[in-house]
Amino acid sequence: MSETKTNLLEAPFELSYKYKRSSGPVMSKFFEALGDKKILGTKSKAQKVFAPAAEFDPQTRETLTDLTEVGPGGVIESWSWVHQPSDHHLLQIPFAFALIKLDGADTAMLHMISGCQESDLSIGARVTATWSDTPTESITDIKHFTLEL
Amino acid sequence: MKKVAIVGYAQHKILPNAGALNEVELLMPVVHKVFADLGISQDDIGFTCSGSCDYLQGAAFAFVEGLSAIQTHPPIKESHVEMDAAWALYESILKVKMGDAETALVYGFGKSSPGNLDSIISLQMDPYYISPLWPDRVSLAALQARVLLEQKIITAEEMMAAVVESRKHAASNPNALITDLLSEDLYNSNNYKSSPLRALDCPPISDGASAMIIASEDKAFEYTDHPIWIEGIDHRIESSNLGSRDLATSPTIESSAKLLQLENINFDVAELHTQFSHELPFLQKLLNLGDVPINLSGGPLVGNVMMCAGLDAIGKTYESLVKNQLKHGLAHATSGPCLQHNMLVHLERQS
Numbered sequence: 001m002s003e004t005k006t007n008l009l010e011a012p013f014e015l016s017y018k019y020k021r022s023s024g025p026v027m028s029k030f031f032e033a034l035g036d037k038k039i040l041g042t043k044s045k046a047q048k049v050f051a052p053a054a055e056f057d058p059q060t061r062e063t064l065t066d067l068t069e070v071g072p073g074g075v076i077e078s079w080s081w082v083h084q085p086s087d088h089h090l091l092q093i094p095f096a097f098a099l100i101k102l103d104g105a106d107t108a109m110l111h112m113i114s115g116c117q118e119s120d121l122s123i124g125a126r127v128t129a130t131w132s133d134t135p136t137e138s139i140t141d142i143k144h145f146t147l148e149l
Numbered sequence: 150m151k152k153v154a155i156v157g158y159a160q161h162k163i164l165p166n167a168g169a170l171n172e173v174e175l176l177m178p179v180v181h182k183v184f185a186d187l188g189i190s191q192d193d194i195g196f197t198c199s200g201s202c203d204y205l206q207g208a209a210f211a212f213v214e215g216l217s218a219i220q221t222h223p224p225i226k227e228s229h230v231e232m233d234a235a236w237a238l239y240e241s242i243l244k245v246k247m248g249d250a251e252t253a254l255v256y257g258f259g260k261s262s263p264g265n266l267d268s269i270i271s272l273q274m275d276p277y278y279i280s281p282l283w284p285d286r287v288s289l290a291a292l293q294a295r296v297l298l299e300q301k302i303i304t305a306e307e308m309m310a311a312v313v314e315s316r317k318h319a320a321s322n323p324n325a326l327i328t329d330l331l332s333e334d335l336y337n338s339n340n341y342k343s344s345p346l347r348a349l350d351c352p353p354i355s356d357g358a359s360a361m362i363i364a365s366e367d368k369a370f371e372y373t374d375h376p377i378w379i380e381g382i383d384h385r386i387e388s389s390n391l392g393s394r395d396l397a398t399s400p401t402i403e404s405s406a407k408l409l410q411l412e413n414i415n416f417d418v419a420e421l422h423t424q425f426s427h428e429l430p431f432l433q434k435l436l437n438l439g440d441v442p443i444n445l446s447g448g449p450l451v452g453n454v455m456m457c458a459g460l461d462a463i464g465k466t467y468e469s470l471v472k473n474q475l476k477h478g479l480a481h482a483t484s485g486p487c488l489q490h491n492m493l494v495h496l497e498r499q500s
Contacts, residue, residue: 023277027277031277050390050393052278052392054390054393058387058388058390058393077296077392078292078293078295078296078299078396079292080287080288080289080291080292080294080295080343080344080345080346081343081344082285082288083340083341083342083344084342086265086267086268086285087268088265088267088268088283088285089285090282090283097282097284097288097289097291097292098292099391099392101392107390107392107393108391108392108393109278109392110278110279110282110391110392111282112282118344123295123299139277139278139279139281139282140281140282
């Protein structure tokens, strides 16, 4: 008894998701396309293009299934400059979070802009996607955006 | 449907770091205070509802522990929202209006000091397109600030004034976390955290708890001759698709204001859940508050308890009406990035 007692209160504990989650018919295509370095949006009946691909139009509630390629260039709609990145940020040198309206889209996409100084950025400036070398079919397959030369 | 009144409110002093003082220990004094003020106990409460966020405590169902602050035997009717306690108030109002309860206890609590609030807030976002980028709450707010500045809807001077004024108002709020006055020079020399927001444009990391009691019109006069009626309350949410929103305006606030017919009311006081300095002049203009005194408590810039600050805006409006015998008060609560989800509350003091 005394020999096993020391192990009585021990149990492995691993915090994890024990299931796989599907990203659905629209977003799964968006993520697959990202793996091929393509960005997809969805087009409404009124020809409004949502990018990244949205499953529905939040104003009209229309279901969106018509996929269309946008980008990879676009313009800055707004941006904020992170002066001192925190541990949780994906980039560890000063960078921008930005809302980027991709070419061919009517809505903006949140992403990061790197490889520039704060003073280089302005609303309306053109940026383009820089791709990850190790795609995982997730939003981070776009590593970040950079200013167009 | 029955009218509903606020009859009691108490707030814990807002702390920068409550340390070993846990959520229950923050909550218990305020619950006891609202009961003592009215001379009642949990036995007199028909419905209890709380607002908190398990992510702040880092444990599933952490909110259940909050119930340790109140008496739950004999069994009580109880609910919880994983939202600011302003929405626990909303649920409680529905219960009272439907006649399911004559009184309700609402409470909220939150400790932001133990974790990294910036990274925790990232997790409330869209899990596919946004959260994996780990945008911090300040950078997201800054996106809206830049749009408002660029379109000249607000000015940098108005942002500074919001911060300087909040400090002045805090002097008369014994629960405020920050009460140091701030000079314009000091503000202007403050470093940017996420441009165009300086560190001083952001609310302080705060720990605290608040409690409120509401009563039906049949019951309210048992507690006071001058109930503060909830004349109007409405909440609406915008898309989680941040890039599809027009950050230069707020369709949710505009439609709530219209529905509550706020344009016809001369407000004596307003408390707005404006966590970042640019949000104050933005909402002031959007709601046509012109000369109305706003955030006399100092507002979220001098103390911003997560899951509580929205209820506190309503509670502080209530306190102003009671203490200064004012007629009309407006309160605002918000949630989500860039004022995504908004609640407007019109309070009126029975003369």
